[in-house]
Structures are given as structure tokens and as C-alpha cells.
Amino acid sequence: MNLSVVPVSYYLVLSAVLFGLGVIAFVFKRNIITIFMSIELMLNAVNLAFVAFARAHNHLDGLVFVFFVIVVAAAEAAVGLAIVIMLAQNRQSLNVERVNLLKF
Amino acid sequence: MSLPFLIFAICAILAVAGAILLIAAKEPIHSALALILVMISLAVLYLLLGAPFIAAVQIIVYAGAIMVLFVFVIMLLNMGVEERTNFSKLAKYAGVPLGVLLLFAIAHFLAHSSAGTAIANGAAGTASSSTRDLSTQLFQQYLFPFEATSILILVAVLGALVLARKE
Numbered sequence: 572m573n574l575s576v577v578p579v580s581y582y583l584v585l586s587a588v589l590f591g592l593g594v595i596a597f598v599f600k601r602n603i604i605t606i607f608m609s610i611e612l613m614l615n616a617v618n619l620a621f622v623a624f625a626r627a628h629n630h631l632d633g634l635v636f637v638f639f640v641i642v643v644a645a646a647e648a649a650v651g652l653a654i655v656i657m658l659a660q661n662r663q664s665l666n667v668e669r670v671n672l673l674k675f
Numbered sequence: 676m677s678l679p680f681l682i683f684a685i686c687a688i689l690a691v692a693g694a695i696l697l698i699a700a701k702e703p704i705h706s707a708l709a710l711i712l713v714m715i716s717l718a719v720l721y722l723l724l725g726a727p728f729i730a731a732v733q734i735i736v737y738a739g740a741i742m743v744l745f746v747f748v749i750m751l752l753n754m755g756v757e758e759r760t761n762f763s764k765l766a767k768y769a770g771v772p773l774g775v776l777l778l779f780a781i782a783h784f785l786a787h788s789s790a791g792t793a794i795a796n797g798a799a800g801t802a803s804s805s806t807r808d809l810s811t812q813l814f815q816q817y818l819f820p821f822e823a824t825s826i827l828i829l830v831a832v833l834g835a836l837v838l839a840r841k842e
Binding site for chain 1: 679680683687690691694695697698703706707710713714717720721723724725726728729732733736737740741744745748749751752754766770771774775777778779781782785786808809812813817820824827828830831832834835836838839
């Protein structure tokens, strides 16, 4: 199967679209878990760009980067969800607008 | 239309549809399922790009471990439908067009930049990046970052334990 049929720029455009949708979800969502998921969506979009560039330059460093991004995302999800559970126990709500002690 | 292009088109449409569903869904569990759809279609795209190891890790770690964690927390907290607060007028009338503008600006830049056109049709190597080459790279050139991530994961586990502990 000829893999070089799809131009790499298509993957980059898809990556940009996914990242933009992630930003929109991050700004518009009010549930803290959904905001977390939009961060994961943005990380995924960046991963796609990394793999596409690794493919374009025929270089493996991009794939190693994706590996590290996935590891860090796993660690971040574990700590972040622990914070979410603590927040839900203290505030009885997942709405970020009710968590405003540090808000100016 | 060739088979790889067809696969790319289907997966790209599925990924974008999943991302839009994530934004549109009212309940967090629907957003989580939409995100799983995005991740699985991205894994297929990784396979198409000749990175089978990354595709497997994407399925196992992202769609498996991380999303199970998300779904577990959503079910555990059971907060139901997300409450909508009224947006400010500024967010509604300036935020949406600016968000769409950002999206198109990035896409336009990527599609027309010199980097984009230089690699657009092309230099894509024929050699598929084998898992053997990737692991050689990972355990020789990137050995120290690899070991550092193990400490990061240890700290994350300790942090999660401390945070979730009952007082």
C-alpha cells in the first residue's frame, strides 16, 4: 500500500482543526471534567502534528516526543482527576464558576 | 480515489465530528464517549502514517487507561447534566467568531506556509518507522528523559494518593 498518497499538510490541517475545537471547548465548557477532556483533545491534536512531521522528515524524534507526551498526559490525568474528586467533595458541584476564591 | 485517502477522509471526518460532539454534548459522559471516538480515529491515522507502535500506545493508554479513568470519575461523582450558566454577551458575540477565526488562521497558515508546501507532496519516506528503530532511539539517545518520566509517574501516583485521601 502506498502510504505517501495523502499529503502531510492534510494531517496538519486536521490537527489544527482539532486543536481549535479543543480551544473552543476549553473556553465554553463549564464542567471541570469536560474542560479536562478538552485539554486531552488539544494534546491529541498536537500529537497528530508531531507524527505527521516525523513522517514528513523521515525522522523518529517526533515519535519519541509523542511517547513522552502520552506519558505526561497520563500522569496529569491522574493528578487532575484526584483534584476534581476533592473539589466535588468540598463544593458539591463541578461548575468552575463556583470555584472562584482565587478569582480577581 | 485511493484507499489510503479514503481511510484518511473517513477518520478525519469522524475525528472532527467527535470533537464537535464533545462541545455540543450536555452530559459529561457523552463528551467522554465522543473523545474516545476522536482518539480511536487518530490511532487509525497513526497507522496510516506508518507509526504502529504509537497507534497501539494511543489505544492502550489514551482510549484505554485515561478515558476509563475519566468515565470512572464521571460515574463516581454522578453530577448529572451540566448546568448552563448564561454566557456573557462578549463571549457569545465576540468569542465564537474569534474562535472560528483562530481555527481557520492556523489551518490557513499550515496549509500555505513554506514548511507546509515543502513537505506537502512529498519527501515522505518510504521506510515505515519500525518499532525496533523507535525503541533503539528511546533507550539510547533519550534514556535520561525516559528514566525521568518514571520519577514523574511516581510523583503523580503519590500526589493522587495524597489528594484523594480522607482527612
